[in-house]
Amino acid sequence: MKILVPVKRIAALEEDFEIRDDGRDVDGDFINWDLNEWDDYSLETAMQIKEAAGGEPEVVVVTVGPDDAEEVLRKCLAKGADRAIRVWDDALEGADQLAIARVLAGVAKTEAPDLILAGVQSSDHSHGCTGIALSALLDMPHAAVVAAMTYSAGDAKVRVQRELEGGMLHAVDVSTPAVLTIQLGINTPRYASLRGIKQAAARPIEELSAADLGADFASASRVRRMYVPEKSRAQMIEGSPAEQAARIAEIIREATGA
Amino acid sequence: MARDPKYDILFEPIQIGPKTLRNRFYQVPHCIGAGSDKPGFQAAHRSLKAEGGWAAMNTEYCSIHPESDDTMRVSARIWDEGDVRNLKAMTDEVHKHGALAGVELWYGGAHAPCLETRATPRGPSQYASEFETLSYCKEMDLADIAMVQQYYVDAARRSRDAGFDIVYVYGAHSYLPLQFLNPYYNKRTDKYGGSLENRARFWLETLEKVRNAVGADCAIATRFAVDTVYGPDQIEVEVDGMKFVELADPLVDLWDVDVGDIAEWGEDAGPSRFYQQGHQVPWTRFVKQVSKKPVLGVGRFTDPEKMTEIVTKGFADIIGAARPSIADPFLPKKIEEGRIDDVRVCIGCNVCISRWEIGGPPMICTQNATAGEEYRRGWHPEMFPKKKSEDSVLVVGAGPSGSECARVLMERGYTVHLYDSAEKIGGHLNSVVTLPGLGEWGYHRDYRETQITKLLKKNKQSQLMLGQKRMTADDVLNYGAEKVVIATGSSWNTDGVNCLTHAPIPGADASAPEQLTPEQVLSGKKPIGKRVVILNADTYFMAPSLAEKLATAGHEVTVVSGVHLANYMHFTLEYPNMMRRMHELHVEEIGDHFCSRIEKNRLEIYNIWGDGSRRTYRGPGVAPRDANTTHRWLEFDSLILVTGRHSDDTLHRELKARESEWEANGIKAVYLIGDAEAPRLIADATFTGQRLAREIEEANAQFPLPYKREVATWGTPHLPGGTFEIVYQK
Numbered sequence: 001m002k003i004l005v006p007v008k009r010i011a012a013l014e015e016d017f018e019i020r021d022d023g024r025d026v027d028g029d030f031i032n033w034d035l036n037e038w039d040d041y042s043l044e045t046a047m048q049i050k051e052a053a054g055g056e057p058e059v060v061v062v063t064v065g066p067d068d069a070e071e072v073l074r075k076c077l078a079k080g081a082d083r084a085i086r087v088w089d090d091a092l093e094g095a096d097q098l099a100i101a102r103v104l105a106g107v108a109k110t111e112a113p114d115l116i117l118a119g120v121q122s123s124d125h126s127h128g129c130t131g132i133a134l135s136a137l138l139d140m141p142h143a144a145v146v147a148a149m150t151y152s153a154g155d156a157k158v159r160v161q162r163e164l165e166g167g168m169l170h171a172v173d174v175s176t177p178a179v180l181t182i183q184l185g186i187n188t189p190r191y192a193s194l195r196g197i198k199q200a201a202a203r204p205i206e207e208l209s210a211a212d213l214g215a216d217f218a219s220a221s222r223v224r225r226m227y228v229p230e231k232s233r234a235q236m237i238e239g240s241p242a243e244q245a246a247r248i249a250e251i252i253r254e255a256t257g258a
Numbered sequence: 259m260a261r262d263p264k265y266d267i268l269f270e271p272i273q274i275g276p277k278t279l280r281n282r283f284y285q286v287p288h289c290i291g292a293g294s295d296k297p298g299f300q301a302a303h304r305s306l307k308a309e310g311g312w313a314a315m316n317t318e319y320c321s322i323h324p325e326s327d328d329t330m331r332v333s334a335r336i337w338d339e340g341d342v343r344n345l346k347a348m349t350d351e352v353h354k355h356g357a358l359a360g361v362e363l364w365y366g367g368a369h370a371p372c373l374e375t376r377a378t379p380r381g382p383s384q385y386a387s388e389f390e391t392l393s394y395c396k397e398m399d400l401a402d403i404a405m406v407q408q409y410y411v412d413a414a415r416r417s418r419d420a421g422f423d424i425v426y427v428y429g430a431h432s433y434l435p436l437q438f439l440n441p442y443y444n445k446r447t448d449k450y451g452g453s454l455e456n457r458a459r460f461w462l463e464t465l466e467k468v469r470n471a472v473g474a475d476c477a478i479a480t481r482f483a484v485d486t487v488y489g490p491d492q493i494e495v496e497v498d499g500m501k502f503v504e505l506a507d508p509l510v511d512l513w514d515v516d517v518g519d520i521a522e523w524g525e526d527a528g529p530s531r532f533y534q535q536g537h538q539v540p541w542t543r544f545v546k547q548v549s550k551k552p553v554l555g556v557g558r559f560t561d562p563e564k565m566t567e568i569v570t571k572g573f574a575d576i577i578g579a580a581r582p583s584i585a586d587p588f589l590p591k592k593i594e595e596g597r598i599d600d601v602r603v604c605i606g607c608n609v610c611i612s613r614w615e616i617g618g619p620p621m622i623c624t625q626n627a628t629a630g631e632e633y634r635r636g637w638h639p640e641m642f643p644k645k646k647s648e649d650s651v652l653v654v655g656a657g658p659s660g661s662e663c664a665r666v667l668m669e670r671g672y673t674v675h676l677y678d679s680a681e682k683i684g685g686h687l688n689s690v691v692t693l694p695g696l697g698e699w700g701y702h703r704d705y706r707e708t709q710i711t712k713l714l715k716k717n718k719q720s721q722l723m724l725g726q727k728r729m730t731a732d733d734v735l736n737y738g739a740e741k742v743v744i745a746t747g748s749s750w751n752t753d754g755v756n757c758l759t760h761a762p763i764p765g766a767d768a769s770a771p772e773q774l775t776p777e778q779v780l781s782g783k784k785p786i787g788k789r790v791v792i793l794n795a796d797t798y799f800m801a802p803s804l805a806e807k808l809a810t811a812g813h814e815v816t817v818v819s820g821v822h823l824a825n826y827m828h829f830t831l832e833y834p835n836m837m838r839r840m841h842e843l844h845v846e847e848i849g850d851h852f853c854s855r856i857e858k859n860r861l862e863i864y865n866i867w868g869d870g871s872r873r874t875y876r877g878p879g880v881a882p883r884d885a886n887t888t889h890r891w892l893e894f895d896s897l898i899l900v901t902g903r904h905s906d907d908t909l910h911r912e913l914k915a916r917e918s919e920w921e922a923n924g925i926k927a928v929y930l931i932g933d934a935e936a937p938r939l940i941a942d943a944t945f946t947g948q949r950l951a952r953e954i955e956e957a958n959a960q961f962p963l964p965y966k967r968e969v970a971t972w973g974t975p976h977l978p979g980g981t982f983e984i985v986y987q988k
Contacts, residue, residue, distance in 0.1 A: 016259070032715050071718060191723045194650045194675055195738020195924075 038119025078192030106213030275511030305351030311590030349421030360424030524831025530606025657685020659932025660745030662947030765856030787895020820852030
């Protein structure tokens with residue numbers, strides 16, 4: 001029994017930040033890197049399945065990212081993951097979610113997990129599709145936005161409750177192997193103990209290059225521009241009703257170019 | 259980050275006579291317990307604020323002559339050359355940071371009891387001090403007036419020699435100049451009494467003499483309570499207040515104005531329980547209408563928005579601060595650097611003031627645990643020594659002591675895991691702040707929360723773990739921390755154990771439906787009946803606060819108190835208005851009574867002095883006093899037990915019992931801090947957290963390192979050229 005948990009090192013912004021000179025991302029000086037919040041919940045889900053089964057199931061975390069991304073894997077190891085894999089290739093710089101899903105699919109084919117637990121989305125880019133793209137590439141059944149689930153290691157199917165609009169839940173049985181994207185609040189993620197953190201620091205991280213996986217990791221999209229939209233302005237118009245009306249008419253003329 | 263341009267006005271220099279204030283942030287005179295006898299403390303505390311950006315730092319009230327001796331309270335003194343030498347340490351250090359140093363020349367009249375000097379204080383008329391009830395003054399004749407005015411002049415000259423830039427004639431808080439001005443004290447019929455011009459004469463002449471003596475070198479300031487807030491019988495700002503400002507305006511370079519007197523000086527240093535930031539403005543705003551000189555006002559200003567408003571609206575030119583400068587000596591610098599969320603906001607608890615009122619111990623601060631420790635322990639509030647080991651630390655409990663300890667350890671570079679069962683940092687403070695008027699105390703928690711959140715970003719190995727299950731000894735042993743800090747707090751006793759009998763009260767049991775601990779009241783889960791009795795053996799705020807809360811909610815509240823109810827609130831200046839509130843809310847107090855037993859819906863109370871005044875030896879097994887026959891029953895629907903607290907130290911005890919397992923689990927030491935060690939003031943709990951974090955590398959860091967003491971040294975005469983030897987009159 002093996003559970004694969006894809007995780008991401010996300011960019012959290014400082015209160016004040018600047019956009020990179022090329023206008024396509026935030027300047028790295030203004031970013032705090034951290035483990036994606038949703039991934040805390042997917043890892044916890046995996047850990048609970050593992051513990052309920054007496055520890056036998058193997059929990060493997062994988063991330064696609066440069067050297068620095070290792071820190072989020074160590075965080076997962078500190079919380080009890082069994083193995084950690086990092087895949088990177090300089091060509092993946094700026095890769096989109098489809099390319100990342102293709103890399104993850106390459107790892108999944110090698111690892112052959114019984115269950116893949118991804119987060120619903122990443123908190124920085126919020127595409128919400130890497131996990132689902134992964135299920136398509138692997139031709140596995142999937143369930144998105146899982147708010148509760150019943151599953152024991154080795155079960156042929158997982159019973160999930162998906163979160164819908166208006167507080168509704170959608171109960172679905174999904175045959176395994178499957179890809180689930182896990183929603184916040186499904187559990188209470190654990191913290192790593194200091195012992196866990198210290199042990200994780202010495203654990204090996206398996207490193208793979210894109211070439212090792214031998215697949216095509218082309219992106220289907222590219223970022224053209226990242227920017228802070230101009231704020232709309234509010235102004236108080238003072239004066240007599242006639243003066244106010246005249247000023248409003250003037251603003252409308254300016255805005256419509258009339 | 260640069261400062262917000264909207265605060266630029268706060269950083270404009272201001273000319274005061276021959277001196278220039280570099281900005282509008284001004285530390286008004288305030289007590290710290292240093293005076294002239296602890297020059298290191300004085301110099302370090304004031305100069306630290308100079309480093310933090312304040313434009314001027316003043317001494318506390320500084321006695322001009324042995325006739326004005328406030329022992330046991332600690333004032334500064336500038337009586338002789340020995341004092342000049344000691345105070346010069348302060349001015350030198352303040353000057354190093356480009357700021358000005360001021361001295362508040364003080365003569366107390368009958369309010370100064372002269373317990374050390376045994377001198378006779380003089381006053382405008384003979385009166386018995388309403389502040390020091392055993393002391394009277396002698397009424398001054400004209401020769402006395404000239405003599406005392408010369409004391410001011412001589413003290414001003416010594417002040418200049420000591421390097422002071424600003425010399426005050428102190429007339430607030432009902433000290434001598436105001437005693438002349440105020441008909442409450444001044445009953446004279448000569449040219450120093452009667453009309454305003456006559457009552458003002460002493461003060462004006464004194465200012466003129468001091469100005470003539472040192473005005474070319476020093477800015478002359480006066481501190482004036484423009485309204486004593488007692489109505490028409492005393493000083494009212496729109497009557498005598500503004501007129502006096504007009505009369506004295508040509509003689510001063512700086513007005514330092516406030517309200518109130520000494521007996522109730524909490525009307526000036528208003529506790530947050532009753533007064534918000536800027537509470538004096540309705541009175542002090544009149545001064546600028548008649549003065550052409552710079553005016554500074556106080557009122558616990560911590561918010562630069564409010565400060566800017568005070569200046570731009572023309573209420574004052576300069577922001578005076580005592581308490582906010584203690585809570586955050588770097589307040590101006592943080593505003594300058596755009597670091598508003600790093601400001602340690604004064605919570606207005608007045609625990610700083612309590613130490614002066616108690617009479618001598620060094621000032622402490624609830625927010626700033628380094629206050630008063632600058633010199634003797636070398637603690638700088640914004641500077642932390644780098645960690646001296648790679649040990650990681652688990653702190654169990656995120657209340658005042660635990661969060662402070664974690665914060666300082668993290669500042670030092672340690673990896674820290676801060677762990678609590680609650681969902682929020684703050685411990686018991688989170689419920690205390692829901693008591694009437696105590697909302698601002700939450701700034702203590704907010705500061706630590708903000709700082710810890712920032713520090714967590716700097717060290718990804720550190721963790722803040724809230725909402726966790728309570729830790730067991732096994733959890734701690736397995737956790738993997740080299741050092742463990744137990745900060746699990748304290749709770750109110752459920753069985754009535756108290757400081758009078760040191761034993762449970764028969765029948766006291768907070769698990770019964772009609773009995774409650776303060777925590778149970780605050781959690782709001784247990785129903786409370788109409789008739790409430792609060793059984794009190796605690797001398798601080800819990801009993802009156804609960805009485806206020808419940809009486810406001812419509813309960814009929816009786817407080818049975820075996821100790822002086824709210825005694826510590828005398829020291830924090832909260833007492834007078836707390837008692838007024840008890841009265842307004844019809845809270846009945848049965849003082850000098852305690853409880854012998856509790857039954858369902860009734861408690862048996864007795865007069866604690868009911869056991870007879872005659873003590874006789876009656877042999878073993880027989881009490882030396884008569885049986886107390888004052889017992890009677892009092893009925894209640896709900897009884898609240900404010901009898902005492904106990905440390906929640908079970909985890910620590912369990913860990914100590916398993917000390918043999920520490921090494922195998924990689925644990926080098928386990929420490930106990932805050933209320934978990936012994937219940938105490940929030941200020942003291944916070945201190946234990948800071949203290950341990952700064953000394954954690956020491957071999958036995960549970961116990962504090964010795965600090966640098968300042969004591970009179972045998973073999974060294976106080977007066978230059980004097981003698982220290984024992985010499986008798988012959």
